[in-house]
Amino acid sequence: MKKSIYAALMIIIISPFTALAANDQQDMDRMSVVYRAPLEYAAYQYTTEVLSNFNLQLLADIYIQARMSSLQMAKEHSLISNKLSMEQQHDESLASTGVMSSAE
Secondary structure, three states: OHHHHHHHHHHHHHHHHHHHHHHHHHOOOOOOOOOOOHHHHHHHHHHHHHHHHHHHHHHHHHHHHHHHHHHHHHHHOOOOOOOOOHHHHOOOOHHHHOOOOOOO
16 A cells, blocks of 8 residues: 555656656757759759869969069069079969869
8 A cells, every 4th residue: 555655656746747858849949851852962062162172272372472472572672582493483373283273
């Protein structure tokens, strides 16, 4: 008899907590997934690759232009000799580096 009373008391004590847990599950965020056609995914992936290559190309151009302008200013102010080595004079364009310059 005492065991059944203890069991009933335990059920009464636990039941509000299970109701709260059930309410928490209803407030859960949901995420929906949209599956795209293979052609749409390929176009997205191609666009992403082209944009990332363009950003890398832009950074390389900025670096090359900054270096060349710094060398030109130093040359104008006689900080370096007028005879630069061939490696310093050669402006390595993006076409020769193998970086894609336009959509192929």
